[in-house]
Amino acid sequence: xxxxxxxLTLPILEGSHELTITRLKRADxxxxxxxxxxxxxxxxxxxxxxxxxxxxxxDLGNEYDDRGGAYGTHPDGTFTDGSLTxxxxxxxxxSSLQVRITWLRGGEETSCxxxxxxxx
Numbered sequence: 001x002x003x004x005x006x007x008l009t010l011p012i013l014e015g016s017h018e019l020t021i022t023r024l025k026r027a028d029x030x031x032x033x034x035x036x037x038x039x040x041x042x043x044x045x046x047x048x049x050x051x052x053x054x055x056x057x058x059d060l061g062n063e064y065d066d067r068g069g070a071y072g073t074h075p076d077g078t079f080t081d082g083s084l085t086x087x088x089x090x091x092x093x094x095s096s097l098q099v100r101i102t103w104l105r106g107g108e109e110t111s112c113x114x115x116x117x118x119x120x
């Protein structure tokens with residue numbers, strides 16, 4: 001089965017990494033943004049851990065709260081795979097979602113903003 005094209009790709013962390021949104025998965029009580037970051041985020045004690053936080057607002061004015069996520073280096077070591085979940089579920093009439101992901105690293109924040117098409 002061919003891989004679906006990414007939803008969006010943009011530079012993050014002051015241009016040192018590239019974020020690719022690979023999919024948006026809906027659930028009954030939430031939604032999850034799946035992403036890939038290259039080069040991979042640091043996971044060793046020698047570098048600062050990076051913590052992503054998600055904020056979202058749809059085109060109808062509904063706000064969505066971060067409920068956590070997970071990430072880790074892909075087995076081949078070339079990128080980080082991750083996901084961020086928000087609640088409640090996406091409103092069925094929403095057509096777009098304004099997303100801000102804030103990356104916390106070493107006491108500093110860096111944010112990136114994006115718009116995702118969420119039509120089913």
